[in-house]
Amino acid sequence: MTLVSLPHQAQHPPLPRHMIVCGDDALAERLGAELRDLYRAQVTIVVPPMRVAAEPQVGNGGRVRAAALLSRLQAAMNRAVPSPTASPAGEPPRVMEAALLDEETLTEAGVAEADALALVHDDDETNIRAALAARRLNPRLRLVIRLYDRRLGQHLAQLLDQAAALASPGLDPETLDTSTTVLSDADTAAPALAGTAVAGTSKVIQADGLLLRAVERNPPGRGTVARTGLCTLALLSATTNDPAGAEGSDSSGQDGPLLLPDDRTVGAATGRGTVVLDTVAPAGPALPPRRLTARGLPLGSLFSRRLRWSLAGLAVCVLGLALATWATTERHPLGAAYITLLDLFAIDDPAIGEPAARQILQLLTGLAGLLLLPVLLAAVLEALGTFRTATALRRPPRGLSGHVVLLGLGKVGTRVLARLHELGIPVVCVEENPDARGIPLARRLHVPTILGDVRDEGVLEAAKVQRAHALLALTSHDTTNLEAALYARSVKPNLRVSLRLYDDAFATAVYRTLRAAHPRALTRSRSVTTLAAPAFAGAMMGRQILGAIPVERRVLLFAVLDVAGHSPLEGRTIAESFRPGSWRVIAVDSTAPGERRPDLAASPQEDSPAAPPGLIWDLHPGYVLRPTDRVVLAATRHGLAELLASQSDTRATR
Incomplete structure (x- = not known):
């Protein structure tokens, strides 16, 4: 596919930005690479010191993980030797070691002059303490915080934004480009992980007030346009029907998936499936956890x-x-x-x-x-025995079949369990730790749960994997997920399998091997950090990211942008603003700027109860985008970075 350049398109490099990432796991590494490679920003990564990770303590798995992260970052710095004339994008990230994220550490990292700070530690309390300290040091700082507790995150964002406004009373709100965004990697990845395990289930992005569904369609015939939904989001890989083919990649080869193709490319494609935007509808408010179950025992x-x-x-x-x-x-x-x-x-x-x-x-x-x-x-x-065991975990029923076996009830597994329960899909959970985060949810939802190590003999049989429809391996250990998938395939060769794997090369090799050995069974490998990093990076650049949809091993982002300042959008029609392979406008906010809901990711009941939804999805190709418009667009990671670069060039010329 040939990318068509729009006339008068700005191609200058963006203004340098200083971004700080504080974390202790793979998300920090992925986020730093995203900011450096796509947005050409100067990145400082603050990680726990390796000597702390080496202390012999019980339960120091997180510290050992942080040490591995620091080793990878230092190796990347040693490999990258920038030239004297290198651009900011070619410079390796600056890596700092700090045991505590206090004001002294943040000051040394340069938070007073930084544009944005991402706090992605796995511990919510650590992120909250650092966020409060950073807001005191720099009221104009854009904060992106990783929190699992969504309700706490909403209150924290309001508090920090209010503190920033009070600390800078004399500045214009437009000049004060500050915001607080609270995200959860588990919420970002849960819809995609749940969708890969269920036949016919769409890839879903849910952001309270907005629900987007992307559905895979069969390969279109020659001369036909597979536009059964609002628009075509992607052409699937040409190796989809090849048992030894890789499940896409981030490369732009002909065999890889084509994101955001035009109608001519879709019509000329044969033997390749499509991903279309099929449904766009408002989503109701989430029910309280106690309403998910019956009030009494039947x-x-x-x-x-x-x-x-x-x-x-x-x-x-x-x-x-x-x-x-x-x-x-x-x-x-x-x-x-x-x-x-x-x-x-x-x-x-x-x-x-x-x-x-x-x-x-x-x-x-x-x-x-x-x-x-x-x-x-x-x-x-x-009756006494029933009430005594009402709070105990259920065992799988004797005649259960066609269910999903979910391995791991950590942060991600808990969110996936809630999503599968909302879809009405029977689930059997397997968890080794009786105090895991998702155990109370499984008990409250009366979901059958097996306590035991999936690598032990008889555990998967107790979950009735031989009668299951799909297996979701979502533990935090790649080898455990792989071992469980291989054993489950030996019991049931045609079982659907979705693996949570961190390393992309390892995931591709596993995918190709399993697909070659079992060509009639569906195999998927997913990385939570790969799905979450684009959303965190977009939020650090000031963009409201509604979510991400995986297309094989690539990611398609859905973002909210103001047209003003973006030369590829401002003053152009919907058809002219479409950049194949980069971005596509899919909705326009029809409400007046003063009456718009500030956050499309919030439910209408929480944000502005009286304001009806103002998004128009059936767009006329000849509609001219005005500077006052706000649009929802689907974009690749490179496309979104290019749009942000165009906005920086516009500000520089002014």
């Missing part, structure tokens, strides 16, 4: 089936005896029922001297009362 869970049949049989017998008493005596129906109950509980006087029918009925009723006592005792014992 009768079927409280009493066993045999006990229910016994109680029903005794009730029928008592009803028959009451009718017989009414028929053989001249009593009122209510009186006959009352006499029958007295005989049932052995409270009535013996029927001496009364007719034989009355005496026989009394004996039969007494016998029914004797049978009722053990049944009532069994009901009480079963």
Whole structure:
């Protein structure tokens, strides 16, 4: 595919930016590379020191991980030898070691003059402390914080933005380019991970008030345009039908996926599937966790089936005896029922001297009362046992099949479990740690859960993987995920498998091998950091990122931009603004600038209850984009970086 350049397109390098990334895991490394390679920014990465990681302590897995991160960053610096005339993009990142993210450390990192700061430590408290200190040192700093608790993140963002506004009362709000963005890597990756495990489930981006669905379509025929949705987002890899083919790559070869192609390219493609934007709809507010389950235990869970049949049989017998008493005596129906109950509980006087029918009925009723006592005792014992085990984890039902086996209930696994439960998909979880983050959610949702190591014999069999529809291996260890996937494939060769793997080269090799060995089974390898890093980088550049959709091993971003200052968009029609392979405008905000919701990622109920959605998705190709417009566009990582560069050039010329 040939990229078409728009006329009068600015191609100058952007103004240098100083970005600071503080983290202790792979996300910090990915984010630093994203900022340096795509946005040509000067990056400072602050990581825990290696000597702290080497201390012999129990449970220091996070510190050992930080040491590995520091070693990789130092190796990258040693390999990169910039020339005296190198641009800022060619300079390796500056790496700092710091045990604490206090004001002294942030000052040494240059937070007073920095444009943005990303706090991506795996510990929420560490990120919050550093964010408060950074806001005091530089009120104009753009903050991007990684937090798992979404409600806490909303309150923290409001607090920090308010503190920035009060600290700079004399500055123009347009000049004060400051904001606080709270993101979660688990929320970013969960829709894609859940979608890869379920047949027919769309790739989904959910940002409270906005729901985007991207669906894979069958390969189109020659001369036809596969535009069944609002637009075509991508052409899948040409090696899709090749068992030994790689699942795409970040390279731009002919065999890789083509992101944001034009209609002519889609129509000329044969044997290649497409990814189309199929549904755009507002999403309702998330339900509280307690509303995801029933308010009480159902009768079927409280009493066993045999006990229910016994109680029903005794009730029928008592009803028959009451009718017989009414028929053989001249009593009122209510009186006959009352006499029958007295005989049932052995409270009535013996029927001496009364007719034989009355005496026989009394004996039969007494016998029914004797049978009722053990049944009532069994009901009480079963009810007590049910209530005692109501808070315990459920075991997989005996006849369960067609479910998804989810390995790992950490941060990512918990979000994926919640998403699968919302979709109504049966899930069986496997977790080694009984105190894992997702165990309370699994207990509250009554999801069957197996406590044990997936590498132990019999654990996957207990999860009934031989009857499962898909396997999601989301533990934090690549080798554990791979071992579980290989064993599951040996039990069920056609099982759908989705692996969480960190290293791209390792993931590609695993994908190709599994696909060659099992060509009829779906295999996917996903990296949480690969999905999350573009969203964090876009937020650091001041762009509102709604989410990311994986297309094989590449990522397509959905961002919100103001048209003003972007020369490739301002004053151009929708058709002219489309850059194949880079970006495409998919929606325009029709509301007036003063009435717009400030955050499209927030639900309308939280942001502005009275403001209806103002996004127009069915765009006319001849509509001219005005400087006051705000648009939602789909862009590649390079395309979004190029748009930001054009905005920097416009500001520089002014």
